[in-house]
Amino acid sequence: MQRHFRVSSPSVHQMIVTLERDGLIRRQAGAPRSIEILVPPEDLPILSWRRIELSKSL
Template sequence: MSQKSGTHFTEKQGHYLAFIYTYAHMFGRPPAETDMQRHFRVSPPSVHQMIVTLERNGFIRRQPGVPRSIEILVPPESLPILEWLGIKTSKSLTRSPLSLRHTPSLGYLRIPAATPPRW
């Protein structure tokens, strides 16, 4: 199933898609539903329903019975949260001079790597 032409996702769907994209680039594998449950602080059925909805709308693809098999079908540059964070999709996140740091209230943010103070 491929992304439906002209279909747009909601803000909440965009957050889930951005989380899946960012998680996969940070950890080298897609997130499990429990990872999304912890991040968004929602119930397991809520996460599962969102995943089913994203798949039904053609934004992701999964392999039945295979854990962590979520594949994003949306172009990364169309994810609004990544645009807001200033993440350049043409470069690998791991090779970027900026790193992603988790903050409890805001999720993952790009923060310049700290430089040691000069004494």
């Protein structure tokens, strides 16, 4: 996220904290890289520019 958005590590942390506070993601305490997306797939934008096929599970 830091490279993609070209921001600092503290900025990425704040983004994660905000997403969690708003109920969009859930993190498991003590487990790195444990982010779970809580937004239904149909509410997410279609990422055709990333060549993601809708029929494939991420």
